[in-house]
Amino acid sequence: MKIHTILLALLPLAAFGDELDSALEVSAPANEPVEATFKSLRVVQSQSVETTHQGVLDFTISHRFGPAGTGPGSFFGLDFARIRLGLDYGITEWTDVGIERSNNDGNPVDLFVKQRLLRQTTSGNIPLSLTWYSAGYVMTDAQNGAPFNLPFADRLSSTHQLIVARKFSENLSLQVAPTLVTRELRPFDADKPVSAGVEIGGRYKLTSRFALTAEAAPMFYGVASTWTPAFAGGVDIETGGHVFQLFLSNSAWLSEDRMYTETSGGNLALSFNITRGFDL
Numbered sequence: 001m002k003i004h005t006i007l008l009a010l011l012p013l014a015a016f017g018d019e020l021d022s023a024l025e026v027s028a029p030a031n032e033p034v035e036a037t038f039k040s041l042r043v044v045q046s047q048s049v050e051t052t053h054q055g056v057l058d059f060t061i062s063h064r065f066g067p068a069g070t071g072p073g074s075f076f077g078l079d080f081a082r083i084r085l086g087l088d089y090g091i092t093e094w095t096d097v098g099i100e101r102s103n104n105d106g107n108p109v110d111l112f113v114k115q116r117l118l119r120q121t122t123s124g125n126i127p128l129s130l131t132w133y134s135a136g137y138v139m140t141d142a143q144n145g146a147p148f149n150l151p152f153a154d155r156l157s158s159t160h161q162l163i164v165a166r167k168f169s170e171n172l173s174l175q176v177a178p179t180l181v182t183r184e185l186r187p188f189d190a191d192k193p194v195s196a197g198v199e200i201g202g203r204y205k206l207t208s209r210f211a212l213t214a215e216a217a218p219m220f221y222g223v224a225s226t227w228t229p230a231f232a233g234g235v236d237i238e239t240g241g242h243v244f245q246l247f248l249s250n251s252a253w254l255s256e257d258r259m260y261t262e263t264s265g266g267n268l269a270l271s272f273n274i275t276r277g278f279d280l
Contacts, residue, residue: 008023018196023179034120037129037167038175040275041088043201044215044232045251045259049131049175051114052090052098052277054131060086060275062102084254088114089280102254106155107137120166132175137257139185144205152184159255161199163250174202179217181257188224195222195261209238213247223261230263232271245273 015051036162038048040057046179052058066080086100094116112135120129156180165175183191197219205211214233234247248268253259 005052031123031125031234033120034129034167035124037165037173038203038209038274039236039238040237042273042275043175044234044245044247045230045249045255045271046177046199046201046215046217047114047133047163048201049129049163051094051096051116051131052088054090054093056090057278057280058086058088059100060084060088060100060273062086062130062171062271063254064249064254065269066186066252066272082252082254094143100255101140104140104142104252104254104258107141107259108137108139108157110135110137110256112136123134125229127166129165129167131162131165132270133163134233135159135256137255138198144241154184157181157185157259159256174200176200179219179260180273181219181222183257183261186217187262188226191261192222195219197221197223197260199260203236211236213245217260218279219260221265226264227261228264228266241276245275247271 014263032069036123038050041050041052041060042047046195053193064086082102082104084100084102086098088096088098090096096114099280101107112133115132117130118126118128118131120126123224132265137157151243161177162269163175165173167173179197179199180196184193186193188280198213199217199218201215203211203213213236216229217230218229219227228250229252230249230254232247232249232251234245236242237246237261249271250266251259251263252269253262
């Protein structure tokens, strides 16, 4: 009888303990990094704030068809194709290096590094994620798309971005990236050796595997008057270990340096990216 009385007396205390634990969990949320601000290494065409996980090799195929406005004679641009193959390797959770090659004019090859500087936390102590991206490009075919043989130094270019991103909710993520591009080969007299602008991109998740994406990259300095800001919009589709991005783009260029500085006109073309990760 005494044992029963003691147990009954302790029940309110136990309930109070549960309430106290719940209150502490609410008042002290886990200070963990925010995951999946974007689901792919690219928002659409441009680099996202994400890096490849440590020990993972990501293989990306990027494909651009011709302008859809060419009509049925070219199957609305599907008869034309430009392709870019890329490998990204996560040295650490914060450092990603890679190499890419496309069959754009000059058949450029680029080496790049992405370095995380800050990661947004679930507690809000760190409200933003920051990643630095730098890529160097070299044209491997000096006569493809160029009117004369180019010395090696004139085949070089680069892109540099400070990518600032925030995941505002489970559905909405936005990023902005101040951008510098350097070019030795410039198609117009008005072009400068250094161009400056900003890339703006976003993602809105509709379901667990389906999201809308969009981006634009206006350049404010160093580009000719015939230049048009590169923009694109489409969808992300997650399929197991793949991320499939289907979108429309106004740029025929696959490398960031030329996409940002040499896009012209408003013709839209169907495009896609496929990314697959491999644990090594």
